[in-house]
Amino acid sequence: MTLDLLAAPESADAQTWADPAAYWGAMTTAVADVSGPVAALSLPALRFNALDMLVRAGGMPIRVASKSVRIREVVDATLALPGYHGILAFTLPEALWLAETHDDVVLGYPTADRGAIARLAADETAAARVTLMVDDIAQLDLVDAVAPPGRRAPIRLAIDADASWRAPGLGHIGVYRSPVHEPAEVANLARLIADRPGFRLVGLMMYEAQIAGQGDATGSGDAVIRWMQRRSGHELLERRAAIVDAVERIAPLDFVNGGGTGSLELTASDRSVTEVTAGSGLLAGHLFDGYRAFDPAPAAAFSLEVVRKPAPDIATVLGGGWIASGPPVASRQPAPVWPQGLKTMSREGAGEVQTPLRGEAARDLRVGDRVWFRHAKSGELSERVEEFQLVQGDRRVGTTPTYRGEGKTFL
Structure with missing residues (x-):
């Protein structure tokens, strides 16, 4: 599909990100048939x-x-x-x-x-x-x-x-x-x-x-x-x-x-x-969540699949070490945003191959379930994936390649 940002969103999609359960639930439904790590872009x-x-x-x-x-x-x-x-x-x-x-x-x-x-x-x-x-x-x-x-x-x-x-x-x-x-x-x-x-x-x-x-x-x-x-x-x-x-x-x-x-x-x-x-x-x-002057919508996100449960309140996802550039501090890590209440482990953080997440929400997660993350800095997520799934509400309406997906790795 050709992206047209002048097109009006469907009324049911308007600013649903104010309701995390509805927003991330719809995103999960939209990419349910896509395997592995998924990067998604909400068009609204x-x-x-x-x-x-x-x-x-x-x-x-x-x-x-x-x-x-x-x-x-x-x-x-x-x-x-x-x-x-x-x-x-x-x-x-x-x-x-x-x-x-x-x-x-x-x-x-x-x-x-x-x-x-x-x-x-x-x-x-x-x-x-x-x-x-x-x-x-x-x-x-x-x-x-x-x-x-x-x-x-x-x-x-x-x-x-x-x-x-x-x-x-x-x-x-x-x-x-x-x-x-x-x-x-x-x-x-x-x-x-x-x-x-x-x-x-x-x-x-x-x-x-x-x-x-x-x-x-x-x-x-x-x-x-x-x-x-x-x-x-x-x-x-x-x-x-x-x-x-x-x-x-x-x-x-x-x-x-x-x-x-x-x-x-x-x-x-x-x-x-x-x-x-x-x-x-x-x-x-997610670094842009900390500004008084504006409140951006979480347009881009990625989800990783739970592959093991080392403890009842810990769910481990495959991948996750997509650290943003800048000082090596916690804020540069991807932030788990759904289910709510999950946190990375202080001694492990976001790992190259796997990332354990602790929290009460982990008790309800099962192998194969998805956890949604937001990257700290916007464009660097595109370096990790070949394409974004384009999402409109709970529907996947197409894909768009990143630079990497077009065979370009400039830096």
């Missing part, structure tokens, strides 16, 4: 999340972060909605692949993939559709070493400027990304790019991970996190405006990109920004 929940992000962005165009989806049909269906445009890719080979059918693909991270750079430089259509991300003149040197400027199409570039907060007395708060932080540093890099033949500066990106990627309703230290995000947000609004002003004195920009699923409202309110990026909010990994 996906549609809700896509439209909710448009509301949160308040009319600001949203660029889809493909890293957080990794399902081409979902990316295409989202881009078909008015208000979404363009893709933020995570590797250059992926960007080149997507640029075969999309004309606006920005690479979200610098690349040193010489083979992919050579392919980009030799293809004028791809070079017109793909924008590389840079934060250091050494990255331009690498491109020139692969394909000298007189022998290739002009390469579109965007600068990734550091959006972390250098807090007085606290130091660096956020992630370590770009080495250019201050307006003068970014402007200096922009001048160097403008003076280099074979390149064209067209964009600027600033991703505020300490706001977009940090939940403020997790139940632990929320007051401190909210204070940090208010202060950081205020500082960023002023500094980003100064950076954009400085760069546009050197080169006109096609876009100024910012934000993520967790900061759509804040970033969209910044008049210096022309677009926001989001992707995680579509599939909604």
Whole structure:
């Protein structure tokens, strides 16, 4: 089937995720005839999340972060909605692949993939559709070493400027990304790019991970996190405006990109920004449950089968060690969500081959029963499976391949 997120869901399916028994029970019924580990995607929940992000962005165009989806049909269906445009890719080979059918693909991270750079430089259509991300003149040197400027199409570039907060007395708060932080540093890099033949500066990106990627309703230290995000947000609004002003004195920009699923409202309110990026909010990994500003539907999930009962209150499922990237903490584990009340064992966690789950609900589970999990981070689930079962209520209405299912393993 072709995904159409404009199509209205059946009334019986509308926001049934508010009732876990009904939602996960229907999901179980829908995939009852599918064996083994199953990844499922609820179309009504996906549609809700896509439209909710448009509301949160308040009319600001949203660029889809493909890293957080990794399902081409979902990316295409989202881009078909008015208000979404363009893709933020995570590797250059992926960007080149997507640029075969999309004309606006920005690479979200610098690349040193010489083979992919050579392919980009030799293809004028791809070079017109793909924008590389840079934060250091050494990255331009690498491109020139692969394909000298007189022998290739002009390469579109965007600068990734550091959006972390250098807090007085606290130091660096956020992630370590770009080495250019201050307006003068970014402007200096922009001048160097403008003076280099074979390149064209067209964009600027600033991703505020300490706001977009940090939940403020997790139940632990929320007051401190909210204070940090208010202060950081205020500082960023002023500094980003100064950076954009400085760069546009050197080169006109096609876009100024910012934000993520967790900061759509804040970033969209910044008049210096022309677009926001989001992707995680579509599939909604469980890390996004800890935000005050929005409440996403659990669109993507996977189920594993019980294969043994080592104790009356323990059920062991086959598989489960699908750990999300980031710090090796409990929140990066998949969360068992149905039946309710199951927890991983503190000494075992989610295992590579099997995962024991303890709780009163385990007493009613039998060999062959299913347990539903939600992955911590959205797109990484797609790396584990070849396809998602598409679910509408208690019916399985089709399948859609992941990148892996299309034979693509970019990273």
